[in-house]
Amino acid sequence: MKQQIPFSKDIELAFKNDPPGQWLSVLPKGCIRLSSGYPEPALVPSKELKESVANLLDAEGDLPLQYIGSPKIPELKKIIQERLAARGVMVSDEELLVTSGACQAIDLIARVLLDDEALVALESPTYMEALEVFRNYTERFMDVPVDEDGLQTEIFAEMLKDRKRQGLPLPRILYTIPTSQNPTGTTMSQERREHVLALAEEYGFLILEDDAYGELGFKENPRLIKELDRHNSVLHIGSFSKVVAPGMRIGWVAGAEELITTLNWFKKDLHHPFAQSTMATFLETIDFDERLKHLAASYQSKCETMLQALQEFLPPSVSWYVPEGGYFIWAKVPGIDTVELLPKALAAGMSFVPGKYFFLNPEEGTEFLRLSFSYASEEEIVQGIRLLGEVVQKALAPK
Numbered sequence: 088m089k090q091q092i093p094f095s096k097d098i099e100l101a102f103k104n105d106p107p108g109q110w111l112s113v114l115p116k117g118c119i120r121l122s123s124g125y126p127e128p129a130l131v132p133s134k135e136l137k138e139s140v141a142n143l144l145d146a147e148g149d150l151p152l153q154y155i156g157s158p159k160i161p162e163l164k165k166i167i168q169e170r171l172a173a174r175g176v177m178v179s180d181e182e183l184l185v186t187s188g189a190c191q192a193i194d195l196i197a198r199v200l201l202d203d204e205a206l207v208a209l210e211s212p213t214y215m216e217a218l219e220v221f222r223n224y225t226e227r228f229m230d231v232p233v234d235e236d237g238l239q240t241e242i243f244a245e246m247l248k249d250r251k252r253q254g255l256p257l258p259r260i261l262y263t264i265p266t267s268q269n270p271t272g273t274t275m276s277q278e279r280r281e282h283v284l285a286l287a288e289e290y291g292f293l294i295l296e297d298d299a300y301g302e303l304g305f306k307e308n309p310r311l312i313k314e315l316d317r318h319n320s321v322l323h324i325g326s327f328s329k330v331v332a333p334g335m336r337i338g339w340v341a342g343a344e345e346l347i348t349t350l351n352w353f354k355k356d357l358h359h360p361f362a363q364s365t366m367a368t369f370l371e372t373i374d375f376d377e378r379l380k381h382l383a384a385s386y387q388s389k390c391e392t393m394l395q396a397l398q399e400f401l402p403p404s405v406s407w408y409v410p411e412g413g414y415f416i417w418a419k420v421p422g423i424d425t426v427e428l429l430p431k432a433l434a435a436g437m438s439f440v441p442g443k444y445f446f447l448n449p450e451e452g453t454e455f456l457r458l459s460f461s462y463a464s465e466e467e468i469v470q471g472i473r474l475l476g477e478v479v480q481k482a483l484a485p486k
């Protein structure tokens with residue numbers, strides 16, 4: 088296996104005195120955090136989770152703390168099945184694996200399905216952690232551009248046709264975040280969802296549908312690709328990170344029984360009984376649909392605040408997609424290298440993620456940056472975008 092060089096090296100240089108690996112999780116004091124895809128602190132149900140832990144341990148004693156776990160663990164699986172069923176995806180026990188977050192699901196899938204001969208199709212840009220995971224297993228990629236309607240399936244279809252005509256290998260998997268994509272915030276249209284599924288069937292690859300933000304739509308989202316799937320061409324990946332708490336590390340993957348069984352063999356972390364039983368206890372005490380409505384309304388309001396601030400403080404040459412959900416706004420700042428801009432933004436008191444980390448070919452991301460409206464307060468968002476506007480104006484000013 089290849090040794091990975093941390094992708095964040097040059098950003099770490101901006102934090103010369105910080106330990107390596109901290110990257111943008113440690114910011115200068117008082118810096119407004121528009122870089123991180125974290126839930127808003129007030130929307131993390133700390134108090135309710137504390138009560139859930141107390142109730143769980145009162146009721147079950149040491150059980151959730153043992154390897155053997157608690158009766159709540161199968162209940163959590165049932166809750167996930169019910170939630171998927173409400174979205175048109177029926178999965179049996181054997182077709183669903185609860186994982187330590189969506190990231191573990193992606194890693195297990197890569198471990199089982201990929202080797203260094205495997206070709207992986209990806210959205211361009213895409214979620215940087217997924218890119219890192221896949222790079223641990225293969226160096227062979229095809230990247231497909233994203234526009235405001237998500238993955239450009241017409242272009243993908245041409246690329247596939249070309250490869251087939253030339254006798255080149257076809258992708259084994261396509262990794263897509265069809266709803267409120269990270270980093271672009273775009274949502275794949277219904278038509279393209281149907282098209283991409285047809286391509287998977289025609290060319291024989293599996294679709295990894297990463298639905299981390301799928302329940303945080305500001306309006307009704309298109310149907311899940313998994314809902315349309317009739318031939319087990321889709322592995323559906325979900326997570327509680329963005330709708331409950333990322334530190335709980337609970338996600339899942341749903342797909343063909345044979346594949347899920349294999350993923351389970353390779354899942355050697357002995358599961359996480361305490362986190363899973365706490366999550367089940369918490370979910371039993373709340374109206375999850377109400378919670379989702381509240382989260383979506385809160386994030387929509389913050390998103391609108393950020394959009395307004397961008398309009399007010401950024402020069403007219405800067406453009407962005409208007410998200411329909413999720414956590415992120417993706418902006419293009421023509422004429423500026425966003426890696427060079429970052430230390431200036433940090434010194435001014437705000438953070439963003441430079442676009443290059445989301446691309447296979449980093450150069451494609453030079454003029455882009457990702458902003459997150461999820462974590463900071465509305466006042467901080469306005470202030471952070473005002474500071475961004477100032478550093479962008481300065482960078483664009485004639486020298």
Ligand SMILES: Cc1ncc(COP(=O)(O)O)c(C=O)c1O
Binds near residue numbers: 189299325326327336
């Ligand atoms: C698209 C996407 N998938 C997965 C994750 C991580 O999910 P988890 O915390 O469940 O591993 C993130 C987090 O940023 C994400 O943006």
